[in-house]
Every structure is written in C-alpha cells, then in structure tokens.
Amino acid sequence: MDMTRPLRIGILAGHEDRFENWELMVLDRIVADPHFELVTLIIHPRAFGNRKTSPLFALGARLEGKLLARQPAYTPKHFDVGRQRLDYLEAIGGRNTTNGTVAPASFKRLDLDLVIRTTPEGLPDDAIQALPFGEWAFNFSDQRSEHTDWFSYGSIIANAPTTELMLYAKRGGEMPVAEIATSSFNIKFSAARNAAFVRERGVTLLMRELARLADTRRLDAPPMARLGATSAPSSGDLIRYAGALSGYLSAKSLKALKTKLRFGSSIWTLYTGRGRIDDFDPKQAIEIPPTNGDIKADPFLFQHDGECYLFYEAYADGDRKAHIAVGRFNGDTVERIGVALDRPHHLSYPFVFREGDDIFMMPETHQSGRLEIWRCTEFPLKWELYSTALEGQSAADSILMRHDGKWWLFTNLSDHHAYEDHCSELYIFEVDGPELKRVVPHKRNPVVIGSTVARNAGRIFERDGKIYRPSQHNAYGIYGYGLNIMEIEQLTLDDYRERCIRTITPDFKTGLLGCHHFDAAGGRYIMDARLSI
Template sequence: MDVTKPLRIGVLIAHGRAFENWELMVLDRILADPRLELAAVLIHHCAFNEHKTSRLLSWGAWLEAKAFARQPAYVSKHFDTSRHFIDCYDAVANQDGTGGNMTPAFLQRLNLDLVIRTTPEGMPDDAIRLLPFGEWAFNFSDQRSVDTDWFGYADILAKAPTTNLLLYAKYGGEATRVEIARAAFNIKLSAARGSAVVRERGVTLLLRELTRLADTRQFDLPRVYGQPDVPAPSFSDLLRYARILTGSVSARAFRAIKARLRSDSAIWTLYTGRGHIGDFDPSQAIEIPPSESSIKADPFLFQHEGECYLFYEAYARGDRKAHIAVGRFNGDTVEQVGVALERPYHLSYPCVFRDGDQIFMIPETHQARRLEVWRCSQFPLKWELHATALEGQSPADSVLTRHDGKWWLFTNLSDYHAYEDHCSELYVFEVDGPELTRIEPHKHNPVVIGSTVARGAGRIFEHDGRLLRPSQRNTNGVYGYGLNIMEIEELTLDDYRERCIRTITPGFKPGLRGCHHFDATNGRYILDARLGT
C-alpha cells in the first residue's frame, strides 16, 4: 500500500443537523494535515433510528448544557461548506429504502480508506467490508438521540472515578467491532460538562490515530471492542442524578464563596523518607507540615556540595499566585533558605537539574504562555533567564531529561478550543539541551492521552536499567488524586510506549485527599499530598 498518498477519509453525518464544535474541529484538522484527505461527506437520512429519549431527559440535558457546558462556536480555519460539500453524498438510505446510493460501485468510485461515523446509526455491513480500514466511531456517538446526548450520565450515577473515551472501528469481512484507542478522563461535576470535555479531547485522539495510520498503513487491532450499549437514563435514574448534581453544585458554591473570601486554598503537605523510586514506602514517610503562611507543593530535591536542598512551589493560604522557594534539609526537617524565583505570574513545579557545571531550573510558567529555562548565577537564590520556547502555548509541568545521549523535553500542553486541560495530553520533543534552540516534536504527539496517566509528577529517572516517569492520576473528581510510576519502554521520535508499574493513592496516611508529585536524590525521596480540607 502506498504510504506516500494521503489517507482518503469520508465523514458520515446526520441529515439536517448543524455541525457540533467537535465535528467541525475534526473536519478542519483533516483538511490541515497533508497526510489526510477529506474525500467525501456522507449523509445519513436515518441517523438516529430508534434512539429516542424522554422529554424530561431532553429538557434536563439542554438546561444542564447551558449551565455547565457553554462554549463559543468553533470558527473553521480550513473547512468551508461552500467548497467542501461538493463531494457530499446521500449515502445511507431512509428506512423505506429511498435516498441511498451505498453500492460497491459507488464506494469504488469514492476510493475511501475509511469512514468516520458521527451518528449512532452507521453504514450497512456490506459497505463497511469494502473499506480497507472500516468505519470508525466514538462511544459517545452511540449515546445520543436526535436532540439529546446522555453520554456520562451512567458514570456519575455509578460514582465512577473516570469517564472512558473509546475509539473503535467496524472492520473486516465480518464487520467486527475492534478497539483502536482509549483514554480515561477525570469525572466532572455534570454529565454535560464531562461530555463536552471528552468530545474535545476525542478530536486530538482521533487525529493522532489517523496520522499514525497514514504513516504506516498498518491496522493490527487484536482487541475486540466489548463495550455494552448504554441506554438512556430512566425516570428514576434522572431523579437520582438530579439529587447528585444538586449536592455537587451546592458543595462547589460553598467552596467558591470561601475562595472569594480568601479563606480557602488547596492545602498540600510534604512527606520525606529514605528510598528510591523503585522501592519507597510512603506509609513510613515523615511529614513536613505546612503553615498558614508557607504551603509547599511540587517538591524537587537537589544535591549540592554535600547538602540536600528542597525547591518547591510556595504560597500562603488564600493566595492566588505562588513563587519558588528553597530550603535545606537538616535531618528530616527543612530549614528555609529564601525565595529562589518570583514573577508577576504564577510559578510552580521547579524542575532543577545540572548540565555539566551549570545548574538550571524549569518552573511551570503556563500563565506566561511559554516555557522558561532559568540558569543559576549564584546558588541557590540568584537565577537569570536563559532560554524560552513554545511561545504562545501553555506548557505545564515540563521536564528536561537526558537518555542515551539525547535530550528530551516532556511537557503537558493542551490542544483545545473551549476546555484547556493540562492533565490529559503528554507531548515529547527531542531538543538540543537547556538552550532549546532545536525542538523536534515526536511524530505522534501527544504520545499519551488521558487524565489518569498523562500529566507529569516529577523528574524522569533512570533506575536499575529502567526509565521511570512519575505521573499524576487525576480521578474521582480530584486534581492530584494519585500518583503513578510509569516505565518508559520505548522512546524515539517515531515511537513511544510506557506502562504503569505502580500506583500510590492517598490512603498511605490518614486524612489525605490526594498525592501528585514525587522526587528523589541520594537515597532520600519526597512527595506531596493534599490534605482533606
């Protein structure tokens, strides 16, 4: 198969409906990528068939979307209805058999590689068999009627920790359903909000898989898609859902009032002990408690001239902006040294590292819409701006690491229109070191998608011959709920593969609500934990 030709894609849409934001984003991204070709827009005249819902669900979902999922209309940069509806076909028939022309001759004339289905009803199986890579769809496209979307209701009713996004295909001679990719996202306040966020993240996931297929033309999908159909919520389900939503909204309103009165901030504490990333036991750790005027988070350790220093995000209770402070260990206690870096914008995640005889720090500066590298001119309190990169973007929790003689930048960007989210997409770049004059993106960025694994939680370690990456596990509606240790099994500009080898949840000490960062040096480790306040 010729991989130099673009992948020819058809998009199946419902008759008589305006495009949703996520659908326009998909069309736009396909047209923007030279590896992909929007070959046809196919119309389904009976796209919702038996998918009917009650008036109560329709009214409630509309009201909920207005309250919790409002977003500006997406303005297409490449897709233009006056130009791209030329190849628009009444491809799938009405129930009475009229209006369709999905014949083998028709498909051969279109010469499509695959079709993306945005509707609950799809193409007939005999048509799908003629597509080399089948018919693709998301699980959220299956959970909708002509006027209502019920994706996410079942998760909130079940008090699930996450909402799962699945991209699957009907493929092959038997038109078998096979899984292409999946990602899990932190549960939201409401189903409408969660559904809107997942749809936006789904665009990124879809485009990554399409470009991967365009590059390889290989479609080896051994996992059968076994997700059961999720029916629309019943009347009793809706009553129970309304009680859950009312309680969640009331709790959030109370927290918002406290925050406005400057009496509420996320309160983090630190725990330290002896051990390495491969064997640390947080239940045996010693607490370094916060005070009202000194809350510490995102701790990084740094060994210098025989002493262990602690760099961390520092703020007082009620603050909305943090700075970078530094302390020095005396046994298992930390003596304050001073302020290492303060800017007009929020700073956190001070990744401190050495390159030769120079010391650098990459703090999180996403509010400045760029990545900043600072060089130490006088340790540990004097720093000067050394380099910037990713101008106009919003990188979070960035780490520079050297592996097999190459420098790699790991960072959490957010590919978004309405819902910026630093917890769900991990991007990798090969760079020339702290100068960042050469930045080459990974071929399949973002290499990790999903709030349970994507966001960085500390520096990357080489330990016992393995490359280990701490990551956040954002679940249960809590930012920073847990901590993963991921083993990176493959790291090149063409491929990335990792697996979770350990997860730490806040149960290792009483009274904790989360834990989301880890670092270690010279036999000492440190992590932060969120207090249950």
C-alpha cells in the first residue's frame, strides 16, 4: 500500500446541497488537509429509509432546535459543493439503475479507501466490501428521520449521567462492525442542544481518527458489542421529557434572576488531610469552609521556607470574575494573606511551581485569549508576566510537567464552531519550559476526548515511576461532578495512553454535589467540593 498518497474518501449524504453544520465542517477539513482527498459525494436516494416520527414530535423537535440549539451557519473556507462533487453520476446508481443503489463497477473505479456515512441508510454490502477501511458512521447518524432527529432524547429521558458518542465502521460480509472510538459527554438539559454539541465534538473525533488512519493505514479497531437502539421515543417518553425540560428551564430562569440580582454564585468548599495522590482518603478530610466574601476553589499547595501555602481562585457571592488569593496553613486552618494576582478578566486554577531559583504561576487566563506564566518577584504577593503562548486560543486549566528531561504542557482547548467547551478535549505540547518559546503539538491532539476524563483537575504527579494526572469527571449535567485519578502509561510526541485507576464521587461527605480538583505537597493534600450548582 502506498503510504504517501492521500486517503481517498467519499461522503455518503442524504441531500445534494443541504448540509448540516457538522457535515460542512467535515467536508471543509477533509478538503483542507493534504493527507486526505475528497473523491466523491454519494447522495443516497433513500437516505432515511422508512424512519418516520409523528408530526407533533417533528414540530416540537424543530421548535426546540430553534429556541435552544440555535447556531450560526458554518461557512466553509475550502469546500465548494459545485466544484468538488466529483464523479457524481457514475458513483450514484440512482441516475442509472432501476433500484437506486450504488453501481458496484463504477464504485470500485473510484478507488476509495473509505466512505463516511452521514445518513441512517448506508451502502450495499458488496460496495462496503470493496472499501479497504469500510463505511464509517456515528451513532447519531442512525437516530433520525428526514425531518426529525431523536439522538439524545433517550439519554435525557433515562436520566443517564452522560451521552455516548460512537464512531464505528462496517466492513461488509462476515466482518464484525468495528468500534473505532467512543467518548462520553456531560448531559445538556435539551436534547436538541445536546445533539448539536455532540455532533460538533464528533467532528474533532473523526478528524483525529482519520489522521491516525492516514499515518498507519491500519484499522486496529475491536468488534463493537452493539450498535444501540435506533427507534424514536414513544409518546409517553416525550411527555416525560417535556416535564423534565420545563422543570429545568424554570430552575435556569431562577438562577439567571439571582445572577442579575448579584447573588447565587456557585459555592465551593475545601477539604484537606494527610496523604498523597496514590493513597488519600477523602472521608477523613477536614473542611476549610468558605465565607461570603472569600469562596475558594481550584486550590494549589506550595511549600516555601518550611511552610505550606495555599493559592486558590477567590471570589465573593455575586462576583462576575475571580482573582487569585493566597493563604498560609496553621494546622488544618488557613490564614488569608492577600491577593496574589488580579486582572481585568477572570482568573482561576493558579498552578504554582518552582524551577531553579524562580517561582512561577500559570493561572487560567482563557478570557485573555492566551496562555500566561507569571514569575514571583516577592513571595507570595508580587508577580510579573514572564511568558505567553497559544496566542488567540482559549486555554483552560493548564499544567506543566517535566518527565525524562522533557517539559510537557497539558491544556484544555476547545475545537468548536458554535459550542465552546473546555471540558472535552485534552491537548499536549512539548515545550522548552516556562519560557514557552518552543511549543510543539502532539501528533494525536486532542489526545483525550470526552467530558468524563479530558479536563485537568490539578497538578500532575510522578511517584515511584508512575505518572498520575487528576482529571474532572463531568456528568449528570453537573460541571465538576467527580474527580478521576488517571495513570499515564505512555507519553511521547507520537503516542499517548492513560487509564483511570480511581474516581472520587461527591459522597465522601454529606451535602456535596461535586468535587473537581486535587493537589498535594509535603504530605498534605487539598480538594475542593461543590455545595451548590
């Protein structure tokens, strides 16, 4: 197989020129990438088969989409349907045959590597068998009729913690369906909004897996256990869904009113105890409660001159932005020292670390549109801007670590058109240290996709030859629902692999709704926990 030629890709769609945003994003990125070649658009003559829904459901879903999932139209920069619809008549037997199927002879002539299906109905089996890497599709493409999409309704009606995204490949004949990649995403209150959000995340997942295939020319995917249900929700399901949606919208309106009246901020508390990342017991932790004027979150510990300091995101109830404050431990209590850093924009996640004789802080500054590292000039309250990187990008919860003589930057960016989200994609870069003059992206970025595992949740630790990354477990519609301890098993510029070895849920103390951050230093650990939504 020629490893240098681009992957030859076909797109199987339901309409010739009416593409959804996510479809246009896929087409645009394929055309823009020299590793791929868009060979043909295949318009299926019966793309939705016999799938039908009631007129009432179709109307409700359409209204919900306009009210709760409105998004700007995506404008392609590289794809032009009139210019790039290659081999249309020969690829589509609907114009030349009586049964409206793809003509195998003309199909093989296109020499395609794979077809990406965006419709419920796919290619005939003999056509799929002619594709070296099969017919690729998402599970959301299976759950729709021509006018109605019911993906996500089942998850919300069932009160599922997450919505599952699956990318799979049919290979034809006796070959089993292959599971290419899966991801889980936090539930949104609206099925229409949830579906639109997951579709956008799906584009990122698809392009990453296509890039992997272009490099390896191997489809190393295990058999899929099941494809899942594809039937539309029943009338009873829709009644339950409407009730749940009404309740959520009422609660959201009340929260918006509280915000307008300058109160009702999310309330977090801290817990501390003795332990390390590989052996701590949150049930034995001691609370460091918030006050109305000093709510604490995203805590980082720092040992300096024999004392333990606490840097944290600080705000008062009703504040629109936060700053970085610092305190000092006295036993298991914290004495506030003052404000370490305050900017016109929101600050959080004050990752503090030492390199040589210098002390640095890399807070979250995503509203500034860049990554910033600050150097301490007088500990702990005076800092100066030292370096910046990722200009024009919105980076959240970033961490630097040094491993085997190399510096690595772990950060949460958001590849999006309409739905910015920092919880679902983890990006890694090899850098030259705090100066950030050399920033080399990982070959498989984003290396982790999914809101239950991707977002950083504290400092990365190396202990006894193992590397541990705390990550957020966002589920049940709650940001910061749980905390994972991930063990990094492979870290190079070409490969990344990690596994979850522990998940802490907010049942270690009574009255908690979430927990989403961990740090440790000098035998002490610190966590935050959510008291209100």
